[in-house]
Amino acid sequence: MTQTPDSSPRHFDEEFRQAFRDLVLWRRDVRRFRRDPIDPALMHSLLELASHAPSVGHCQPWRFVLVESTERREEVKSSFARANARALEKYYGEQRAQYARLKLEGLENAPVQVAVFADEVAEEGSGLGRRTMPETLRYSVVAAIQTLWLAARAEGLGLGWVSILEPDIIHRALDVPRTWTLVAYLCIGWPVEEHLDPELDRHRWQQRLDVERMIFRR
Numbered sequence: 001m002t003q004t005p006d007s008s009p010r011h012f013d014e015e016f017r018q019a020f021r022d023l024v025l026w027r028r029d030v031r032r033f034r035r036d037p038i039d040p041a042l043m044h045s046l047l048e049l050a051s052h053a054p055s056v057g058h059c060q061p062w063r064f065v066l067v068e069s070t071e072r073r074e075e076v077k078s079s080f081a082r083a084n085a086r087a088l089e090k091y092y093g094e095q096r097a098q099y100a101r102l103k104l105e106g107l108e109n110a111p112v113q114v115a116v117f118a119d120e121v122a123e124e125g126s127g128l129g130r131r132t133m134p135e136t137l138r139y140s141v142v143a144a145i146q147t148l149w150l151a152a153r154a155e156g157l158g159l160g161w162v163s164i165l166e167p168d169i170i171h172r173a174l175d176v177p178r179t180w181t182l183v184a185y186l187c188i189g190w191p192v193e194e195h196l197d198p199e200l201d202r203h204r205w206q207q208r209l210d211v212e213r214m215i216f217r218r
Contacts, residue, residue, distance in 0.1 A: 022166035026196060027149055030158030033109045033189030041114055043188075044157065050148035055140035057125025062144040065115040065174055075173040078105045078168045088166055102203060103164045108185030115170060116145055127188065141183045148186075158191035 012020075047064050055061060067073055081154050084104065091099045107113070118141040130136045145161070152159045167182040 001011065023078060023150055023154055026194075027126040028158065028198065030160045030187070030189075030192075030200065031103045031106045033106045033111070033160075033187065034192055035109050035111060036187065036190050037111050038157065046148055046151045046155070046157075047114075049151045050144045053140070053144035055125070055143065055148040056136040057128030057132045058126030059122045059128075059130075059140065061119045061122040061137050062126075062141045063117040063176070063180055065117065065176060067113040067115055067174065068148060072141065072173050073107070073113060076113070076165065076170060079103055079169045079173075080107060080164055081160065083164045083166055098203070101159045102200070102205065104164055106160045106189070107162065110160070110189045112188040113184060113185045114185045114188065115174055115176075116141060116174060116186060118183050119177075119180055121179045126157040138181065138183055139195070145184050145186070147215050152188060156190065157188055160187040162187060171172045 043066075050064075051062065053061065053062075067076065086097065088099055118138045120137065122137070147157045162185045163183055165182075170182055171178075171180070172183065195202065198208070201208055
């Protein structure tokens with residue numbers, strides 16, 4: 001017998017709302033991982049949940065590439081090393097020294113690495129909502145990444161977003177369609193340490209801004 005989905009409204013109590021706030025606040029960009037493996041079934045369930053993120057025209061343009069090949073991972077690490085060296089050249093004095101001390105990736109130890117792409121020619125959704133703002137397709141992928149981030153945190157996993165990479169090199173290394181655009185390269189694993197404050201705040205690179213600075217009225 002086919003079951004009818006429960007369409008009754010959900011009511012989230014104060015305990016849940018506080019737990020959700022804690023989840024958001026404890027979501028960190030993790031760079032230090034243990035090498036313990038992640039159960040493939042758990043990883044699949046996280047990606048499945050991430051795929052329930054909102055997307056423009058319900059086109060679901062995210063493409064998750066699990067990077068498991070040692071050779072391909074080495075290419076990613078080499079790309080990071082080159083891109084990071086170029087980034088370092090843009091800073092001077094104490095800020096340059098500070099940048100050099102930051103740990104900006106977890107590529108060596110993260111047991112799961114996922115490259116997330118946007119399928120720029122996704123036919124699903126028939127273009128609804130993105131003819132005037134085509135960038136919403138990539139925004140949809142970011143929404144899926146944020147959903148994955150929170151879902152991983154809820155399981156006790158850490159996630160780190162590596163953006164200091166060469167997109168063209170990653171694209172070729174992973175042998176994906178040319179119509180896919182790299183949005184994120186993610187490291188996922190069990191964190192070595194837990195922190196409520198962001199690492200870049202803790203190491204005095206950039207403190208959190210007061211929300212009032214980011215709210216405007218017209």
